[in-house]
Amino acid sequence: MTSRPLRGAVGQTLRLTVAQALIRFLAVQEVERDGRRERFFAGCFGIFGHGNVAGIGQALQQYGDLLPYHQGRNEQAMVHIAAGFARQRNRLGTYVCTTSVGPGATNMVTGAALATVNRLPVLLLPSDTFAGRGPHPVLQQLEVPHDGTVSVNDCFRPVSRYFDRVERPEQLISAALEAMRVLTDPAETGAVTLALPEDVQAEAFEVPEGFLEPRVWTVWRQPPVAEAIARAAELVRAAKRPLIVAGGGVIYSEATAALRELVDATGIPVCETQAGRGALPSEHPLSLGAVGSTGTAAANRMAREADVVIGVGTRWSDFTTASKSAFQDPDVRFVNVNVAAFDAAKHSGLAVVADAREALEALRGALAPVPADWTTLAREQKAAWESELDRVIAPRGGELPHQAAVIGAVNDAAGETGVVVCAAGSMPGDLHKLWRARDPLGKGYHVEYGYSCMGYEIPGGMGVKLAAPDREVYVMVGDGSYLMLPGELATAVAERIPIVIVLVDNHGYASIGALSRSVGSAGFGTHYRPAPNGRPLLDPLEGVETLPVDLAANAESLGARVIRTKTVDELRAALDEARGADGPVVVHIETDRYEGVPSYDGWWEVPVAEVSDDPAVRAAREAFERDRKAQRQYLR
Ligand SMILES: Cc1ncc(C[n+]2csc(CCOP(=O)(O)OP(=O)(O)O)c2C)c(N)n1
Numbered sequence: 001m002t003s004r005p006l007r008g009a010v011g012q013t014l015r016l017t018v019a020q021a022l023i024r025f026l027a028v029q030e031v032e033r034d035g036r037r038e039r040f041f042a043g044c045f046g047i048f049g050h051g052n053v054a055g056i057g058q059a060l061q062q063y064g065d066l067l068p069y070h071q072g073r074n075e076q077a078m079v080h081i082a083a084g085f086a087r088q089r090n091r092l093g094t095y096v097c098t099t100s101v102g103p104g105a106t107n108m109v110t111g112a113a114l115a116t117v118n119r120l121p122v123l124l125l126p127s128d129t130f131a132g133r134g135p136h137p138v139l140q141q142l143e144v145p146h147d148g149t150v151s152v153n154d155c156f157r158p159v160s161r162y163f164d165r166v167e168r169p170e171q172l173i174s175a176a177l178e179a180m181r182v183l184t185d186p187a188e189t190g191a192v193t194l195a196l197p198e199d200v201q202a203e204a205f206e207v208p209e210g211f212l213e214p215r216v217w218t219v220w221r222q223p224p225v226a227e228a229i230a231r232a233a234e235l236v237r238a239a240k241r242p243l244i245v246a247g248g249g250v251i252y253s254e255a256t257a258a259l260r261e262l263v264d265a266t267g268i269p270v271c272e273t274q275a276g277r278g279a280l281p282s283e284h285p286l287s288l289g290a291v292g293s294t295g296t297a298a299a300n301r302m303a304r305e306a307d308v309v310i311g312v313g314t315r316w317s318d319f320t321t322a323s324k325s326a327f328q329d330p331d332v333r334f335v336n337v338n339v340a341a342f343d344a345a346k347h348s349g350l351a352v353v354a355d356a357r358e359a360l361e362a363l364r365g366a367l368a369p370v371p372a373d374w375t376t377l378a379r380e381q382k383a384a385w386e387s388e389l390d391r392v393i394a395p396r397g398g399e400l401p402h403q404a405a406v407i408g409a410v411n412d413a414a415g416e417t418g419v420v421v422c423a424a425g426s427m428p429g430d431l432h433k434l435w436r437a438r439d440p441l442g443k444g445y446h447v448e449y450g451y452s453c454m455g456y457e458i459p460g461g462m463g464v465k466l467a468a469p470d471r472e473v474y475v476m477v478g479d480g481s482y483l484m485l486p487g488e489l490a491t492a493v494a495e496r497i498p499i500v501i502v503l504v505d506n507h508g509y510a511s512i513g514a515l516s517r518s519v520g521s522a523g524f525g526t527h528y529r530p531a532p533n534g535r536p537l538l539d540p541l542e543g544v545e546t547l548p549v550d551l552a553a554n555a556e557s558l559g560a561r562v563i564r565t566k567t568v569d570e571l572r573a574a575l576d577e578a579r580g581a582d583g584p585v586v587v588h589i590e591t592d593r594y595e596g597v598p599s600y601d602g603w604w605e606v607p608v609a610e611v612s613d614d615p616a617v618r619a620a621r622e623a624f625e626r627d628r629k630a631q632r633q634y635l636r
């Protein structure tokens with residue numbers, strides 16, 4: 001990581017407020033990779049209150065031509081917009097988010113965690129209580145009797161990759177530079193929080209001109225250590241059944257072409273995590289698609305037998321490893337290519353700490369074709385999976401369409417360049433399995449599954465569209481996720497962000513309902529239905545009363561154009577109609593709550609009650625104990 005001001009620093013100073021200096025600084029930060037240079041902050045989303053209206057708010061008004069301001073409707077959602085943008089831009093750009101003190105600030109904590117889990121840069125500027133403490137307790141201050149230095153903003157510490165509180169104006173300089181270092185470092189990046197006491201924001205100081213000069217942050221591609229590549233090549237060359245698991249790092253590093261070349265040169269099959277989905281387009285005969293708990297039959301079959309697993313840019317979540325049951329060869333070894341040493345060391349793997357593209361290119365030079373019978377098996381498995389996929393997404397004759405057919409229709413509408421966005425519910429797993437990824441850069445599939453945060457879908461999709469205005473964006477959101485955070489639709493209307501939102505309404509939490517039934521708890525608490533007075537909510541599969549809730553009308557009331565559909569054909573027509581709109585379009589469709597997509601040997605460890613009077617729970621516990629026997633520790 002290096003940074004340099006574009007012009008030599010001049011020895012003069014300028015008298016500005018802390019907020020003015022910060023906004024001017026942020027407006028001129030640039031990032032550079034492979035010789036391509038771009039502005040790092042596209043703008044600033046914000047909601048004002050007494051904590052930031054006079055400080056950051058004044059500065060944003062004064063410098064509106066330098067850093068455009070956009071009004072948010074919910075602070076958490078603003079951070080999701082920034083995260084969606086950052087992911088679509090391969091972490092080479094983001095937004096700033098400013099909030100007031102107290103609730104406005106803590107509303108961003110979930111957004112911060114999401115960004116940090118997914119390793120996406122977002123810059124958060126929560127306001128803080130007075131550094132001078134004069135009027136304390138100020139409105140919305142939570143006082144901690146035993147510690148005068150604590151404010152609610154300390155909640156950001158565990159969810160931020162860098163946290164600072166600017167208590168004196170001069171501290172801004174080091175805080176801002178540290179923030180940029182972390183935001184632009186692919187191994188370190190995530191949420192960066194600069195808490196800004198409301199009095200300090202408005203205080204003036206002598207700002208060195210060098211601080212305000214345009215500054216370029218170069219992201220170097222870290223090459224692998226030659227010896228690490230030699231050892232990795234030795235392992236893979238000795239392997240009979242090697243398999244690549246492609247994670248988000250492949251896409252962020254723009255290494256999809258390098259991956260394809262390695263696969264074509266060696267015949268090693270590829271499967272993908274959620275963030276890595278689309279790293280090798282689905283049409284490739286060795287692209288096995290999703291692996292793990294929500295994996296395809298093909299990927300999970302090959303994973304079970306693999307003897308060397310090359311993880312590239314993955315943090316090995318439990319969904320990827322099927323809670324460590326996916327890889328069953330007793331002698332399986334891992335090679336982990338990752339920019340972060342933390343992830344490279346997982347599963348006792350051979351750590352190749354490097355940029356994904358650099359490492360894949362180096363590996364290609366060091367590897368030979370793998371045994372032909374393994375590549376042939378992979379091709380056969382892949383072909384069989386393609387037929388299964390066609391079977392699963394085919395429309396059925398039921399009263400309500402099933403979700404898989406909805407996914408198929410959206411997939412067709414998205415074509416090669418459209419982007420699907422999703423985060424929580426039953427759709428991420430179904431999309432992981434069923435989506436045919438067609439974009440050669442891997443930018444057509446955007447499922448936030450690091451934090452799997454209900455409510456991310458709409459604001460996340462807005463961020464994607466802001467980052468890639470030429471692509472059609474298809475947000476797939478369940479009724480539950482929609483209800484969590486629909487308000488940013490008003491922002492999409494205000495900002496004329498033309499995304500298509502497919503609202504898949506099955507009247508409740510279908511995913512958790514199915515999970516609940518699988519642990520013996522009968523879907524308890526997962527329907528939207530009137531609460532019977534004092535009786536427990538046990539949901540039978542039939543005869544469920546639904547609430548008189550009309551989500552399509554809700555979307556309409558927020559200013560979106562809404563198309564109500566009942567069949568997959570109507571959905572296809574609506575998706576056609578929505579193309580080229582100048583604002584958000586919500587396509588509402590009701591789906592069958594119980595017709596799910598099968599699991600293909602994708603276990604997921606969810607602990608079941610060890611004792612219970614209920615025979616269903618006891619049976620689930622027995623199944624859990626049996627399945628858990630497949631769990632491995634990967635210690636060699
Ligand atoms: C913020 C948040 N709260 C709770 C959860 C746990 N959770 C995961 S999926 C889900 C239900 C989602 O319902 P819906 O969006 O309707 O999708 P469906 O399951 O019906 O497909 C819940 C409650 C979560 N992922 N995120």
Ligand SMILES: [Mg+2]
Binds near residue numbers: 480508
């Ligand atoms: Mg639902």
